[in-house]
Amino acid sequence: MTNGDKIKENSINNDLSKIKTAITDIESNKIVTRGYSQEDLIANITFPDMVYLLLKGDLPSPKESKMFNHVLISFCDHGVTSPSTQTSRLIASSGSPLNVALSGGLLSFGKKHAGAIEDSMSLFQEALNDDIFDVYNFENYVNSKDFDNSIDEIANDIVDIYLNDNKKIPGFGHRYHTKDPRGAKLMDIVREEDFIGKHTKLALAIEKILFEKKGIHINIDGANGAILSDMGFSSSLGLGIFMIGRIPGILAHVNEEITQKEGFRKFCNIDDISYCGYEDKHLD
Template identity: 55%
Template sequence: ITNLSFAEMVFLLLRERLPDEREAKVFNHILVSFCDHGVTPPSTQSARLIASSGANINNAVAGGLLSFGKNHAGAIEKAMELFQESIASLNLEEEDGEEENKKIARKAIEIVEQYESESKRIPGYGHRYHSKDPRAVRLLDLAVLESSIGPHTKLALVIESMLAERKGICLNVDGANAGLLSDLGFDSSLGLGIFMIGRLPGLVAHAYEEMEEEEKFRRFCDLEDIVYEGFRNRNIDEE
């Protein structure tokens, strides 16, 4: 209990080894960056709605966790898959730094052009409200300080530089963490699970606050916001 921090313990459970000092710091930064930051996400709203019904806190938190989908927290695993498959295809083990950077740059160009030709968005880039995700900016600054910019994060940054120049699109927290987690050796299938570990404390706090301080039976929306259209092209026999 006294030998490990929470982040180090989670790292041990998922990677089956203890992190070194640098890895422990970066992984802790990642978990903190995933923490809840307001009431706008669907998971937060779901947890609060369920809590307002009088359900137990575990039910409310479970409802919040079940709200994660392709439009909410769904990008991190896709970004990790993209970065890991791309770097694995480059065979960088025996390359020096300069040649590694050249290969990564060429791969980034290939990825951006492929996604543009298919009119698809690259996972891990862009933000609904910010031109630059402040969490991603801070994470990458800290990663530089910890000398933790590996090939996956390099690829993420080169892609970002191209997208920023062409479309004004930058890395979001999912994209930044996808690169960092990949450099730490985490499999892409753990991406959402790690996000959930970071987001869980906020869901507990929201559910508890809803139970203690808010009115019971919270309304999802006001009645005047609902427009009923009924069935279209419905034919009813007069008899």
């Protein structure tokens, strides 16, 4: 926000029966989002820029715009391996409407599926809270050799804590890939674009140590968790941003299921079911 920007006065004050919002203002023949006319936004910015504006309140810089676009694309699809995609296709095969099948996929996101993005963001952000660095100019310190040494120490501590507790570090390793091609490409891009902030430095330092000790690489959640953290996004928005990127992929799978499959899809065959309950109980 610049000095010339004005905040619209609101007469609602603390009336809890009213909705107070700083996102979009609707008047007759006029729509303003985050201070910008939607006509101007429609004509001049990209969809990722609009998402960024809605979530953060400001338009991204050219470099942030480019990186945020890479982030959303990287989330787009992981085939039928994902529980959300499987759920959506199963629902679609039953004859449910498209919106129902899509909703089912979104509802399947949880701690064990897509939850690692928020966990990795929390890990990076809590480890590098500005308050733990007793320096006058933190931004200059981030680019110094002393900071790099501090990052290495923090990364070592994180890896030791997780490995000693036999726990997986969120954002590293993948059940299908020995090296997640999406995470690797994103880290290549941040180097090429000189978009390496403090959280990305930490992620790369953790990856280096993990690879030396366990042969484990950063995955898409770790890469994007670091990038989004460097952009200033709260970890609470991580899953939501993932969903924005993944919806087109799920939609494509739902549409494919509807147009190509006849009859409902079987979750499993009878021979795949192992009953382990009581048998031959009788009513008195």
